[in-house]
Amino acid sequence: GDSVTQMEGPVTLSEEAFLTINCTYTATGYPSLFWYVQYPGEGLQLLLKATKADDKGSNKGFEATYRKETTSFHLEKGSVQVSDSAVYFCALRGGSQGNLIFGKGTKLSVKP
Amino acid sequence: GAVVSQHPSRVICKSGTSVKIECRSLDFQATTMFWYRQFPKQSLMLMATSNEGSKATYEQGVEKDKFLINHASLTLSTLTVTSAHPEDSSFYICSALGEYGYTFGSGTRLTVV
Secondary structure (H helix, E strand, O other): OOEEEEOOOOEEEEOOOOEEEOEEEEOOOOOOEEEEEEOOOOOEEEEEEEOOOOOEEEEOOEEEEOEOOOOEOOEEEOOOOHHHOEEEEEEEEOOOOOOEEEOOOEEEEEEO | OOOEEEEOOEEEEOOOOOEEEEEEEOOOOOOEEEEEEEOOOOOEEEEEEEEOOOOOEEOOOOOOOOEEEEEEEOOEEEEEEOOOOHHHOEEEEEEEEEOOEEEEOOOEEEEEO
């Protein structure tokens, strides 16, 4: 079945460092891809998405490009801030119920 | 933007009692509601999917008699954990699918003592 694999954390960076969180997927066809962010004690918020190959999703300085050749959707940010500390989930729409299928999440901690 | 209100945010209950979790879509109609469970340091696992006015579809391994889902209207879905046990302690999150795509509730931390 469809699945999402993302790099395991935790990831600890200093403020203004470059961030990459890898995400690859296995799916039939070309599903929509998403990145969600979860702050402590809260639900998930959509960070960005891409619906077709070569699309680039972007928001709040984060970017991810839908690469069908490598079945990847890596999340990047050029300069992280302390406020970016959270858990990031990569997901695809592909469940039999139209649900999202999530990776295990990557915890990011940004130190001042 | 789209908002899903999930209540309660935290609940502690005694073993053997039942707990109801509500999710309301405030400014849109949720044709489908997904219920997830999140274990510590793990991903969200889909428990069940409900469509307004019809029976929920449960994922394999999820006890339908234990996790009762009701989707009585296009703006309200509830999950009732019946006869809760400590192993049911977890973070439960709903996700509504509507015109704005997927909108998540803020989650409910259930602790069964």
